[in-house]
Amino acid sequence: MNRVTTPTITEPRPELVTREVPRKGIAWIEAASNGDHKAVAKLYLGTAGTFLAVAALLFGLTRLQLIVPDNTMIQPEIFYRLLSGMQASAILFFAVPLFCGLISYIVPLQIGARGVALPRLHQVSYWLYAVGALTFFAGYLYAASENPLAPFAPLAYEEYSVTNGVDAWMAGAGLTVLGFLCWAINMIVTLHTRRAPGMAWRRAPIFTWAAAAISYVLFVVSPVFLAGLTMLMVDRRFDGHFFDALEGGSPLLFEHLAWFFFAGVHAVILIGAMGAISEIVPTFARKPLFSRGAVAGSLVAIAVLGVLAYMQNLYTAPLAWGVQYATMVVALALLVPVGLVLFNWVATLWDGSIAARAPLALAVAGIVLLVIGLAGELMTAVMPVAWQLENTTAAQADTILVVLGGGVLGGFAALHYWLPKITGRAVGEGLAKAAAGLIVAGALVFFVCMTFAGLEGQPVDVYRFYEGTGVSAYNLIASIAAFVIAIGVLLELGNLAYSYGNGRRVGHDPWGGSTLEWFALSPPPPHNFDAVPDVRSAEPMRDIREAVRARERAYAPPKPLPRSEPAASGADRAGDGPSVA
Amino acid sequence: MAPALSPSKTRTRVLRRALSTGALALGICAALAAPAVANPIAPDPAHSPNAEDIRVAYWVTLIVAAALAVVFLGALFVALRRFRERRGASPRRVTGGTGITLRVAGALGLVAVALFVVGVLTTESARKLEPSGPDGLTAATARHAQVGVKDVPQPEPGSDEPAEGAPLVINAVGQQWMWRFEYPGEREDIAEVFSYNELVVPVDTAVLLNVRTVDVLHRWFVPALGGQVDAVPGTTTQTWFKADEVGRYPGASTMYSGTGFPAMRIWVRVVEPEEYEQYIEQRANDLTEAQGAVEEQNREAEE
Numbered sequence: 001m002n003r004v005t006t007p008t009i010t011e012p013r014p015e016l017v018t019r020e021v022p023r024k025g026i027a028w029i030e031a032a033s034n035g036d037h038k039a040v041a042k043l044y045l046g047t048a049g050t051f052l053a054v055a056a057l058l059f060g061l062t063r064l065q066l067i068v069p070d071n072t073m074i075q076p077e078i079f080y081r082l083l084s085g086m087q088a089s090a091i092l093f094f095a096v097p098l099f100c101g102l103i104s105y106i107v108p109l110q111i112g113a114r115g116v117a118l119p120r121l122h123q124v125s126y127w128l129y130a131v132g133a134l135t136f137f138a139g140y141l142y143a144a145s146e147n148p149l150a151p152f153a154p155l156a157y158e159e160y161s162v163t164n165g166v167d168a169w170m171a172g173a174g175l176t177v178l179g180f181l182c183w184a185i186n187m188i189v190t191l192h193t194r195r196a197p198g199m200a201w202r203r204a205p206i207f208t209w210a211a212a213a214i215s216y217v218l219f220v221v222s223p224v225f226l227a228g229l230t231m232l233m234v235d236r237r238f239d240g241h242f243f244d245a246l247e248g249g250s251p252l253l254f255e256h257l258a259w260f261f262f263a264g265v266h267a268v269i270l271i272g273a274m275g276a277i278s279e280i281v282p283t284f285a286r287k288p289l290f291s292r293g294a295v296a297g298s299l300v301a302i303a304v305l306g307v308l309a310y311m312q313n314l315y316t317a318p319l320a321w322g323v324q325y326a327t328m329v330v331a332l333a334l335l336v337p338v339g340l341v342l343f344n345w346v347a348t349l350w351d352g353s354i355a356a357r358a359p360l361a362l363a364v365a366g367i368v369l370l371v372i373g374l375a376g377e378l379m380t381a382v383m384p385v386a387w388q389l390e391n392t393t394a395a396q397a398d399t400i401l402v403v404l405g406g407g408v409l410g411g412f413a414a415l416h417y418w419l420p421k422i423t424g425r426a427v428g429e430g431l432a433k434a435a436a437g438l439i440v441a442g443a444l445v446f447f448v449c450m451t452f453a454g455l456e457g458q459p460v461d462v463y464r465f466y467e468g469t470g471v472s473a474y475n476l477i478a479s480i481a482a483f484v485i486a487i488g489v490l491l492e493l494g495n496l497a498y499s500y501g502n503g504r505r506v507g508h509d510p511w512g513g514s515t516l517e518w519f520a521l522s523p524p525p526p527h528n529f530d531a532v533p534d535v536r537s538a539e540p541m542r543d544i545r546e547a548v549r550a551r552e553r554a555y556a557p558p559k560p561l562p563r564s565e566p567a568a569s570g571a572d573r574a575g576d577g578p579s580v581a
Numbered sequence: 582m583a584p585a586l587s588p589s590k591t592r593t594r595v596l597r598r599a600l601s602t603g604a605l606a607l608g609i610c611a612a613l614a615a616p617a618v619a620n621p622i623a624p625d626p627a628h629s630p631n632a633e634d635i636r637v638a639y640w641v642t643l644i645v646a647a648a649l650a651v652v653f654l655g656a657l658f659v660a661l662r663r664f665r666e667r668r669g670a671s672p673r674r675v676t677g678g679t680g681i682t683l684r685v686a687g688a689l690g691l692v693a694v695a696l697f698v699v700g701v702l703t704t705e706s707a708r709k710l711e712p713s714g715p716d717g718l719t720a721a722t723a724r725h726a727q728v729g730v731k732d733v734p735q736p737e738p739g740s741d742e743p744a745e746g747a748p749l750v751i752n753a754v755g756q757q758w759m760w761r762f763e764y765p766g767e768r769e770d771i772a773e774v775f776s777y778n779e780l781v782v783p784v785d786t787a788v789l790l791n792v793r794t795v796d797v798l799h800r801w802f803v804p805a806l807g808g809q810v811d812a813v814p815g816t817t818t819q820t821w822f823k824a825d826e827v828g829r830y831p832g833a834s835t836m837y838s839g840t841g842f843p844a845m846r847i848w849v850r851v852v853e854p855e856e857y858e859q860y861i862e863q864r865a866n867d868l869t870e871a872q873g874a875v876e877e878q879n880r881e882a883e884e
Contacts, residue, residue: 076840146840154814155797160757160839245815251798252813285664287672294682316800316809318818328700332693339689340682342653349660353672356665364661371653375646382700384638384707387808388624391800391835452621457804459835462843469831 035119036526037104040126042422044101045415047130051093052408053493056486058086063482066475069467079463080146084169085137087149091265092176093133095407096218099272100125100183102414103211105422107187109517109524110205112196112532112540117189121182128179136172145169148461149262153243153254157236166236174229177222177261184218187211196516198535205515205538206289209296210275213303214268221264221307228257252317259313267306269403271299273370273410274341277363280417281345283513284360285352290344292538298337298344305334315386324383331381338374342367358429358436359511362413365436369405369443373398376451394454397447404443404485409436412492419496420510424522425503431495438488442481449478514539625804628830628851629822632807634707641699645692707808710734710748710787710821717786717823718749718854730789730819748787748821751780755792755799755812755834758841764861770869774861779848783857784827792818797839803832803849811836824851 024030031039062083065074074082108116116122137144143163145151150173151166191212195204204212232254234240241247243254274295282289289295309331315324345367354360376398380386389395412435416427453474458465465471509518518541520528537543622643627633664672709732734747752763764774782788792801794812802809806822824830834845852860 080840148837152798155838160797245813251815255798285672286666288674288676290675291677291682293679294677294686317811318813318816324704325701328697332697332700333690335693335696336686336689339649339653340686343685344677346653346656346660347677349657349664351672351675352660352664353666353670354661354664356661364657367657368654371650375650378646378649378696379639379642382638382642382696382703384635384700384703384808385642387707387810388635388639388804390809391802455621455624457625457802457831457833459802459833459843461837463840464843466843466846 033123035123037108037116037119037122038422038524038526040119040123041101041105043126043130044097044104045422047126047133048094048098048101049493049496051089051133052098053490055086055089055094056489056493058082058089060483060486062086063479065463066465067479068476069465069469069472071464074463076463077143077146080148080461081140081144081165083148083461083463084145084165085140088136088169088173090403090407091149091262092173093129093136095269095403095411096180096265097129098407098411099214099268100129100180102272102276102411102418103187103207103214104183106418106517107208107211108190108194109421109520109528110208110515111191111194111199112516112529112535113190113194114527114529114532115194116186117193118186122186125179125182125186128182129176132172132175132177132179134172135175136168139165139168139172150258151232152258153232153235153251154245156232157244167233170229170233170236174226177225177229180218181222181226184215184222187215188219191215196532196535199516199540200535202293203535203538203540204296206278206292206295206299207275207515210271210278210299213271213275213299217264217267217271217303217307221261224257225261228254228261231257252314252319255314255317256311259310260307263310263313264307266399266402267303269406269410270306270338270370271302273366273406273414274299274302276410276414276417277345277366278341279513279515280359280363280413281348283417283511284355284357285349286355286512287348287352288514288539290347294340295344298340301337302334302341305330305337309334309381312381312386313390315383316390328381328383332378334381335378342371357511358427358432359413359417361433362409362416362436365440366405366409366413368440369401369409371405372444372447373401373405376447377402389454391460392454393450393458393460394452396460397450397454400450401443401447404439408489409439412436412496415496417511418517419499420503420506421508421517421520421522421524423500423503424505424508425499425501426506426510427499427503428495432492435488435492435495438484438491442484442488445481446478446485449474449481453478509541514542516540519544627805628824628826628828629806630711631707631820631822632805634703635808638699638703642696645696649692710789711823713748713787713823714785716784716854718783718857730821733789748789749782750789750791751782752791752793753780753801753812755794755796755801755838755845757796757839758834758845760801760834760845760847764864766861768865768869771865771872774864774868776864778846779850781850781852781857781860782824783854784824784851786854787821787823789819789821792820798836799834799838799845800836801832801847802835803830803847805830806832806849809835824849827851827853 031043034040061074062079065071065079104116104122108114139145143165145165145168146161146163147155147166147169151161151169155161156166156170191208231240231242235242235244235249241249243249243251245251278289278295309327311319311323311327312331315327376395380389380395380398386395412432416432419425419427453471456470456474458469458471458475465475506522508520508522511518516533516535519533533540533544624636624639627636708730710730712734750765752761754761754763759777760780762776762780764776766774768774790801790810792810792812793816794814797814799812800809801812801820803822806824807820810818810820812818828851830849830851832847832849834842834847836842838845
């Protein structure tokens with residue numbers, strides 16, 4: 001009787017017909033050679049998650065050395081190899097690839113595309129990244145790089161860095177960054193050519209805007225760093241003198257090239273987290289984003305200003321004062337777009353009907369850390385304050401908070417939100433909330449202690465600190481807090497890994513999202529959509545849901561059902577999500 | 582809000598509200614009292630005019646950044662508490678237009694402009710070299726190009742006499758993993774008077790540091806006497822300080838320069854001018870003696 005009020009999944013009439021069923025090969029070869037953007041994205045996400053675990057372990061290990069003054073537990077050389085591995089893992093092999101993976105999976109679905117524009121380039125980008133990480137860690141078989149964030153000239157020269165670890169660093173980072181460049185090219189072309197009919201930029205979801213900003217940032221900064229690494233390699237191995245002051249080169253030039261890249265990476269982490277959180281907040285407040293235009297514009301502004309402000313890392317270098325002041329203008333101008341995004345989140349939550357689910361809990365935890373870390377970075381944007389705090393643990397604590405809040409918690413929030421789309425399974429919420437609590441508590445205690453130690457003048461990147469310099473208590477508490485952070489991160493990674501294969505099955509639209517990825521099946525078929533809908537607003541999924549409801553109302557139950565119902569397969573499926581609240 | 586609550590629920594709610602209000606009040610009191618009482622959030626006390634300028638910039642930006650963070654996080658948590666999910670409620674789909682966006686952006690922009698002005702004023706003030714005071718050493722010389730420091734007193738053109746209040750010029754040379762300090766003054770037997778890791782300077786005297794390196798990048802930092810300055814191969818960076826009190830001020834290089842880098846610590850010992858002159862004399866004698874001993878050894882080895 002009641003066949004219409006309970007919409008069923010009708011077999012869709014496919015618009016794409018595969019000529020023949022492809023032969024199934026061995027599973028891992030299939031996974032590794034599959035050009036589908038979702039398969040590549042899954043490799044990205046899995047690898048990035050692995051390196052987050054590596055970074056968390058190395059973070060705990062390096063803090064173990066710094067737990068008491070004058071500690072001799074780990075030798076200096078070993079300590080710096082571990083520190084180098086930690087920083088490269090956290091930034092190059094985790095944070096950026098995580099957002100690459102999320103964007104690769106979600107954004108083609110969000111814009112209603114059947115795939116990416118350059119699938120093979122996309123695939124190459126992953127393998128360059130994977131081989132780069134492998135090359136980097138191959139250095140640990142003999143002697144790894146002992147340079148914490150990156151090898152700088154002239155410290156990376158043969159006379160100062162004797163082992164081949166620096167070469168492994170440069171080759172590994174170079175391959176990875178080349179991968180980022182390939183990824184960015186594919187994503188830019190995809191975003192410009194593969195949007196569904198009606199998906200104008202003004203209707204594109206915020207995460208898609210974030211993807212566009214990130215792609216352009218990586219497209220601009222990656223070649224610069226590649227050039228710098230190549231010049232450094234020439235200097236180190238082939239008697240070049242790009243950065244050799246004795247031969248008329250400039251060591252500051254390499255600092256410019258490197259900081260240009262790392263400022264871009266910082267912007268990528270910030271924009272990625274902000275883009276994901278800007279999708280999560282409206283969904284769980286059951287309200288549209290307060291001002292889409294302001295948030296989208298702000299993300300673009302953060303991309304531009306964040307990269308241009310790179311010279312705030314050179315406030316202590318002998319540069320022209322006009323340049324320094326111009327940098328200060330750009331660095332302080334970042335307050336406007338960052339503040340606008342934060343304002344929009346609160347304004348969206350205001351007067352909403354907030355569902356305290358795990359993605360929102362993780363997002364709020366990330367927001368707390370981001371706000372405090374960014375407030376600290378606002379301080380060091382002012383030049384005299386930077387003279388005081390830069391390269392002490394105080395300024396480093398700000399950066400760590402931004403990476404933890406944006407990369408780790410923002411990334412976890414995004415994974416929680418979208419993993420049901422990727423696997424069709426829910427992720428355990430209790431563990432996620434516990435992990436969020438651990439990470440936030442640990443990070444805040446760590447931040448406070450490291451800030452106090454930095455104000456006492458403790459430099460960054462030391463393998464030991466001295467008794468009687470007044471920082472012993474701070475370092476002890478910070479180390480314990482670091483262990484709590486590491487445990488929280490590993491707990492949540494375990495939770496995600498377990499739920500990947502064992503989570504409770506959920507529908508195609510578990511959260512009631514308003515963007516197009518929730519229109520696809522979970523997990524989506526290789527061609528993503530059977531029928532690509534016409535996009536008529538910024539919330540296409542909401543339009544589809546309303547159309548389904550309107551049709552239900554039109555066909556009221558007592559009426560007899562017409563025999564031949566028009567096929568609107570996608571809309572039928574959309575209606576069967578459990579939480580059309 | 583639900584119209585009828587059981588007594589126990591009301592009590593919990595009242596208790597919770599009281600607790601959160603109390604915590605908030607406590608937090609505000611702590612924040613207000615912090616600059617006066619709390620040592621940890623204050624940098625090392627300044628003992629040089631440029632370090633004082635840095636402290637001014639620090640406190641202004643700290644208050645602005647903390648206020649922004651508190652306002653935002655407060656609003657966030659109020660929103661999260663007040664607007665929890667209610668059954669059957671469908672929130673109004675309010676969105677904002679250009680007007681409110683421009684107003685918020687304008688307010689933030691004003692804060693950014695204010696911070697920029699504070700930044701420029703304190704930077705300019707910190708750069709300006711303050712001439713040596715009456716208690717300081719006066720027989721100093723300075724004649725050089727200026728990179729980072731402004732208003733260094735210059736001698737009259739064509740005159741060999743040092744200018745009034747001219748600074749003492751000392752070279753601070755970083756190397757893996759120590760600092761070498763080269764003092765001014767010409768000597769007969771030795772090239773120059775130098776010391777390692779501990780710099781001795783007279784009180785109330787402007788000291789102009791030429792920060793250099795012989796190998797990789799280093800960074801000079803003594804928190805009580807001013808900000809960080811890079812030592813870049815091939816260039817000389819300048820900074821200055823004028824210590825107002827006799828004492829010993831610790832510092833360290835803050836730029837990673839290899840595995841032995843934590844050992845690159847600095848102590849600046851500030852003494853009375855007479856004691857400084859004695860120190861230089863003593864040091865010159867010691868160095869001459871050491872050089873003589875080496876020459877003696879060489880002669881013995883030759884024979």
